[in-house]
Amino acid sequence: QVQLVESGGGSVQPGGSLRLSCAASESTSDSYCMGWFRQALGKEREGVASIYTGGSSLWYGDSVKGRFTISQDNANNTLYLQMNSLKPEDTAMYYCAAIRSSRSFCGAARGNQYSYKHWGQGIQVTVSS
Numbered sequence: 001q002v003q004l005v006e007s008g009g010g011s012v013q014p015g016g017s018l019r020l021s022c023a024a025s026e027s028t029s030d031s032y033c034m035g036w037f038r039q040a041l042g043k044e045r046e047g048v049a050s051i052y053t054g055g056s057s058l059w060y061g062d063s064v065k066g067r068f069t070i071s072q073d074n075a076n077n078t079l080y081l082q083m084n085s086l087k088p089e090d091t092a093m094y095y096c097a098a099i100r101s102s103r104s105f106c107g108a109a110r111g112n113q114y115s116y117k118h119w120g121q122g123i124q125v126t127v128s129s
Helices: 103-109
Strands: 006-009 011-012 018-024 032-039 048-051 068-073 078-083 092-100 121-129
Touching: 006 092, 018 032, 018 092, 018 103, 018 121, 032 068, 032 078, 032 103, 048 068, 048 103, 078 092
Parallel strands: 011 121
Antiparallel strands: 006 018, 018 078, 032 048, 032 092, 068 078, 092 121
């Protein structure tokens, strides 16, 4: 059972940047679909970005395209989400998720939360002036 732990959240002013990290308890460097999700107060959880650790299958939600970047450090079993040009509407609890899968599965999974098996506990991001 892969355990995921998010870090790097906090409060930032509009236009600022944050980088979230997701540390996995075991190697996810090959054949894992990993994603970032977020859930704002009173709203449904939505997909933010996903990546296939075996290479390619990058996906971004429309609301974050051009501002957020998902990346991985296979040597340290860590997933990142670089968030730039943050807006108040980015305020939410952010979750890391993973599932062992094929590249094609990951390409289809994208921001579908029901496709992922392992979840972190979440970390708060607040964008406010």
